[in-house]
Amino acid sequence: MKTNNDQLSKLPADEKRQLLIEALSYIQGFRKKIVVIKYGGAAMVQEEFKVSFARDIVLLQSLGMYPVVVHGGGPEVTEATKQYGLESKFIDGLRITDISSLKISEMVLSGTINKEIVANINAQDGIGVGMSGKDGRLILAAKMEHPEADLGYVGEIVRINPELILTLIEKGYIPVISPIGMGKDGNTYNINADTVASHMAVALKAQKVIFMTDVKGIMRNDELIDHATRNEVLELIEEGVISGGMVPKVRGMLHALENGVERVHIICGMDHHAVISELFTDKGTGTMLTII
Numbered sequence: 001m002k003t004n005n006d007q008l009s010k011l012p013a014d015e016k017r018q019l020l021i022e023a024l025s026y027i028q029g030f031r032k033k034i035v036v037i038k039y040g041g042a043a044m045v046q047e048e049f050k051v052s053f054a055r056d057i058v059l060l061q062s063l064g065m066y067p068v069v070v071h072g073g074g075p076e077v078t079e080a081t082k083q084y085g086l087e088s089k090f091i092d093g094l095r096i097t098d099i100s101s102l103k104i105s106e107m108v109l110s111g112t113i114n115k116e117i118v119a120n121i122n123a124q125d126g127i128g129v130g131m132s133g134k135d136g137r138l139i140l141a142a143k144m145e146h147p148e149a150d151l152g153y154v155g156e157i158v159r160i161n162p163e164l165i166l167t168l169i170e171k172g173y174i175p176v177i178s179p180i181g182m183g184k185d186g187n188t189y190n191i192n193a194d195t196v197a198s199h200m201a202v203a204l205k206a207q208k209v210i211f212m213t214d215v216k217g218i219m220r221n222d223e224l225i226d227h228a229t230r231n232e233v234l235e236l237i238e239e240g241v242i243s244g245g246m247v248p249k250v251r252g253m254l255h256a257l258e259n260g261v262e263r264v265h266i267i268c269g270m271d272h273h274a275v276i277s278e279l280f281t282d283k284g285t286g287t288m289l290t291i292i
């Protein structure tokens with residue numbers, strides 16, 4: 001749904017009033033609540049969506065919430081990898097990462113993309129602070145073992161140290177986190193950004209984690225599934241309906257739900273102000289997951 005001022009001004013007065021009352025009832029409940037927003041995929045590439053995303057994040061903060069952004073950057077990493085004459089290979093939606101692709105991933109994720117999101121937030125009068133999982137020892141990682149292949153420098157999360165983030169949000173900053181972690185072995189690890197977002201939400205005791213991506217939500221035969229349970233999504237993975245990058249996303253969502261995060265959603269980042277409609281209206285968009 002495109003909700004710009006133009007469309008709003010066309011609404012009849014009582015509908016506007018209804019929308020406002022609906023939104024206000026949510027706003028009260030969100031004060032000082034942490035919401036982790038995973039920003040990823042092709043949704044991050046188009047300029048107009050980048051600006052509306054940053055505006056929404058700053059708006060959430062001005063309403064008293066504590067937004068924390070975790071970003072991916074698959075398409076940009078793939079593009080940069082190609083420019084360096086290397087090929088991107090995936091297994092179960094995870095990027096096989098040798099030392100050269102690790103360097104490219106870190107450069108693109110913690111450099112270009114991270115700073116661009118921070119700059120967009122700053123341009124909307126927020127105060128963004130960019131970091132990777134190395135900063136403040138935020139993400140302790142270890143090499144991920146896979147039964148069929150050596151994934152290289154693909155990491156799994158051992159521990160999140162949330163102190164830095166908690167300090168920043170209290171002081172009015174908006175943290176922007178790239179999915180790069182560090183191991184006890186001193187190695188750098190590339191971690192799936194959905195996994196980072198869900199572990200971050202658990203460590204921060206977030207009320208919500210929202211996954212913005214380049215599709216409407218979980219799709220089956222071109223139709224959006226607006227709500228699914230744990231068993232249903234596990235079956236969809238088994239059947240191959242959920243595949244590729246959607247697998248770590250759904251697994252991350254289940255991890256968050258099983259560890260105290262109340263609400264987890266997938267929404268489409270190519271929908272203007274999707275975060276706002278998800279948070280402040282009765283009729284959310286995308287897919288909501290629940291345990292039962």
Ligand SMILES: Nc1ncnc2c1ncn2[C@@H]1O[C@H](COP(=O)(O)OP(=O)(O)OP(=O)(O)O)[C@@H](O)[C@H]1O
Pocket residue numbers: 039040041042071072073074075193194212213214215217218219220241242243244245246247249
């Ligand atoms: N059942 C499904 N419903 C919707 N999308 C699916 C499904 N199965 C696989 N996908 C794929 O998952 C993709 C989303 O995951 P992807 O990893 O590409 O993006 P992202 O996680 O938003 O971004 P990034 O990986 O850069 O953080 C979709 O574009 C789609 O191709």
Ligand SMILES: [Mg+2]
Pocket residue numbers: 040072074193194245246
């Ligand atoms: Mg992904």
